[in-house]
Amino acid sequence: AIRMTQSPSSFSASTGDRVTITCRASQGISTYLAWYQQKPGKAPKLLIYHAATLQSGVPSRFSGSGSGTDFTLTISYLQSEDFATYYCQQFYNYPLTFGGGTKVEIK
Amino acid sequence: QVHLQESGPGLVKPSETLSLTCTVSAGSINSYYWNWVRQSTDKGLEWIGRIYPRGNTNYNPSLKSRVTMSVDTSKSQVSLRLTSVTAADTAVYFCAGINGFCTPTSCLPGYFDPWGQGILVTVSS
Numbered sequence: 001a002i003r004m005t006q007s008p009s010s011f012s013a014s015t016g017d018r019v020t021i022t023c024r025a026s027q028g029i030s031t032y033l034a035w036y037q038q039k040p041g042k043a044p045k046l047l048i049y050h051a052a053t054l055q056s057g058v059p060s061r062f063s064g065s066g067s068g069t070d071f072t073l074t075i076s077y078l079q080s081e082d083f084a085t086y087y088c089q090q091f092y093n094y095p096l097t098f099g100g101g102t103k104v105e106i107k
Numbered sequence: 108q109v110h111l112q113e114s115g116p117g118l119v120k121p122s123e124t125l126s127l128t129c130t131v132s133a134g135s136i137n138s139y140y141w142n143w144v145r146q147s148t149d150k151g152l153e154w155i156g157r158i159y160p161r162g163n164t165n166y167n168p169s170l171k172s173r174v175t176m177s178v179d180t181s182k183s184q185v186s187l188r189l190t191s192v193t194a195a196d197t198a199v200y201f202c203a204g205i206n207g208f209c210t211p212t213s214c215l216p217g218y219f220d221p222w223g224q225g226i227l228v229t230v231s232s
Contacts, residue, residue, distance in 0.1 A: 087152060095168060
């Protein structure tokens, strides 16, 4: 199975900050990567797929990049509603696997 | 907008079988292939497996010996059975759809959207 490693596991930031989350795959996955946002008690919400394609309705302050093994999710201007946990997921092959999550907390 | 709702017992005894149902909003069952994903503190998000309404399944090798998924298109429901449960199976279980390409025998991997709200299942005597 492809192992997905996110870093950092958590960090604190302030509203208005530019933040970047990293996801690394244990083998090359081209751009078969998705990003999700999850808030407590809720299901994950799809933000980005194919590494850089923004899901309909997701604010443009979210962006993704990368290919192969290294990927990033960037929030250009952190808003209060963005404090949440973010997960990456590979869909290069089965079994589908997720990263361990990055929790973005209020500083 | 597709709506998913998981249902089933919230408490299952060790060694017994966990059975959950995901009800899909009318008209959508054949538009996706359906997945179960679980989330626990220990293992994070874990894909359990998928089923294509027109026939084929694919299970996570880590759970394959204990998992069965089925679809009842007449009821617009997807079901999960997980046998011989232990405390390690305690988790929130989500139903999620993938709008991906399938043949009668396989489906291309994809990303999850939509998701159900999830149901907490605790394994305890």
